Amino acid sequence: MTWDWKRLGRELRAARKAKGLKQTDLVQVTRVSLATVQNIEAGKEYTRITPTIRAVARAVGWTDSSPEAVLNGEQPTLVDADERGQSPPPQSDLPLPPFIQEELREGQVLASGVYDLSPEDSDAQMIIVVKGKKGASVDEIRQWRDRWRRAERDLRRLSDEETQTRSPDDA
Structure with missing residues (x-):
């Protein structure tokens, strides 16, 4: 099955806008470049779902499995930590940007x-x-x-x- 990267980009953009975020807000939260955020939202094709894509997905309120779901034609799952008793991904005690922390975990x-x-x-x-x-x-x-x-x-x-x-x- 072919992944639909354009759809992922559209869905992430819509989720960002629904949260009232600008692309520059994602840059601040995820510590990735504006060009990277723009590429993801434009539907650039990747060989795999990167930690950066997962970080952007989390920033718009999606679960870690949502990018795969969207690429496969399904709907993303929204994170609701309070109602589901879930906690966000663990953060390092080190002052590292989230995308570096994610890369180190994988x-x-x-x-x-x-x-x-x-x-x-x-x-x-x-x-x-x-x-x-x-x-x-x-x-x-x-x-x-x-x-x-x-x-x-x-x-x-x-x-x-x-x-x-x-x-x-x-x-």
Whole structure:
């Protein structure tokens, strides 16, 4: 069965408007770009339902299963936490945007690292989490691991180059 992405976009737009929200309100709530919200509402085709689409659906009051339902020609289910005794999806104690929290919940963690790529007088760090899909085959995991190892070498080289190019006068 072919999914109807245009219908999903129309339904999400109608739900947003019914709640009195503007596209910029969705940007604020979901922390995705305006272009992404516009693409979803325009019916851009995706290969899967992304965490971003689910975040937009939640922002207009739909359940997590509603995007699939709409794509399959059914009606969305509205969330009514008070009447159904349901609670919203758990939020992290970390100050991460909702779409990042959603991405971290899905799939399996394959690797992670913390890299210092900042100037000497800064304590900023880059934190990377490498994720794979649930149920990945051993071959897929090996491919991802190999790609990550190459990328990690490049990151470490960048970090080392930054450290070596600093002179005592830079401090």
